[in-house]
Amino acid sequence: MWHKLSALFLLLLVSACGSDSTSIDTPPSSEQPKDSPQVIIPVVFHILYREGFPETNPSDSKIQSQITVLNEMFRGKNSDITDVPEIFVPLIADMQIEFTLAKVDPDGNASTGITRTNSMPVPGETVAYEYVYYTNSGGKDAWPSDQYLNVWVNDMRDFFGGPLPFAGRAAFPGEEPSRDGILLATTALGTEPPLDDRLLLGRTLAHEIGHWFGLYHLGGIEGGCEDDDGISDTPLSAHSYEMVFNPEHPSSSCGSVDMFMNVMALTHDSFLLMFSEGQKEAVWTVLAENGERHSLLQGYQQQSRNLGN
Numbered sequence: 001m002w003h004k005l006s007a008l009f010l011l012l013l014v015s016a017c018g019s020d021s022t023s024i025d026t027p028p029s030s031e032q033p034k035d036s037p038q039v040i041i042p043v044v045f046h047i048l049y050r051e052g053f054p055e056t057n058p059s060d061s062k063i064q065s066q067i068t069v070l071n072e073m074f075r076g077k078n079s080d081i082t083d084v085p086e087i088f089v090p091l092i093a094d095m096q097i098e099f100t101l102a103k104v105d106p107d108g109n110a111s112t113g114i115t116r117t118n119s120m121p122v123p124g125e126t127v128a129y130e131y132v133y134y135t136n137s138g139g140k141d142a143w144p145s146d147q148y149l150n151v152w153v154n155d156m157r158d159f160f161g162g163p164l165p166f167a168g169r170a171a172f173p174g175e176e177p178s179r180d181g182i183l184l185a186t187t188a189l190g191t192e193p194p195l196d197d198r199l200l201l202g203r204t205l206a207h208e209i210g211h212w213f214g215l216y217h218l219g220g221i222e223g224g225c226e227d228d229d230g231i232s233d234t235p236l237s238a239h240s241y242e243m244v245f246n247p248e249h250p251s252s253s254c255g256s257v258d259m260f261m262n263v264m265a266l267t268h269d270s271f272l273l274m275f276s277e278g279q280k281e282a283v284w285t286v287l288a289e290n291g292e293r294h295s296l297l298q299g300y301q302q303q304s305r306n307l308g309n
């Protein structure tokens with residue numbers, strides 16, 4: 001009887017709150033179902049290709065395949081999420097973040113969200129890969145990083161004349177705006193060839209975006225059991241599995257089972273399966289008011305209001 005009464009009381013309370021809310025300017029996101037994205041981030045891909053080398057100029061469809069992967073990974077909808085070991089399943093996060101190719105450029109013109117630049121770097125102008133960030137050096141200037149995620153795509157192998165030196169490089173929050181984005185190898189982009197053998201699932205960019213939101217590798221910066229990623233639900237890990245491309249669960253270090261299937265580990269693509277709830281909380285601190293990437297959330301909420309949904 002007591003339970004029935006308290007349930008009735010709760011119902012009354014809820015309906016009273018409901019009638020109040022008509023006069024409150026609630027953000028549209030709060031009215032969406034729980035499994036909706038809470039932010040959709042516009043992405044611009046700056047393709048830096050070499051004329052005469054078609055493999056350095058990825059198709060629109062290869063780029064779109066990258067967006068699809070991001071939206072699966074950040075929503076926990078990758079089909080192999082079921083491979084996460086049982087002990088870590090309760091920690092799997094739906095980050096509630098999605099991505100889309102930018103539909104408007106910084107001048108307000110319609111855009112595909114893709115720029116293509118025939119890039120011949122000027123030797124000696126800037127340090128190594130850094131020319132990509134600057135039109136004057138043969139790269140492409142960033143779009144305003146408070147409104148867009150900039151991804152520069154370049155065939156690193158051609159420029160360095162050897163094997164892939166890195167698949168991706170991310171700016172952490174607070175980077176100077178002209179370089180505030182991600183540099184991605186053409187052979188790590190999306191799920192269509194050409195792709196590096198270890199990078200077939202387009203997950204490098206999901207990992208780099210983790211950094212761009214301020215997440216560290218599981219082994220922290222230094223590695224070893226003294227250093228941590230600052231996230232409480234990712235177990236302390238002696239390293240980030242960068243040298244172990246086929247780790248087996250359970251693998252332990254620092255007295256606990258390692259979460260090497262986390263997107264912020266450094267194994268190859270097919271092992272990167274999940275973000276954790278603790279990582280979600282950290283990322284949303286960066287997106288929240290006073291966070292370094294709050295302008296992107298504001299931009300999305302503003303746009304949602306303008307569209308009236």
Ligand code: ZN
Pocket residue numbers: 207208211217
């Ligand atoms: Zn990394």
Ligand code: CA
Pocket residue numbers: 228229230231232233234235236
């Ligand atoms: Ca941790």
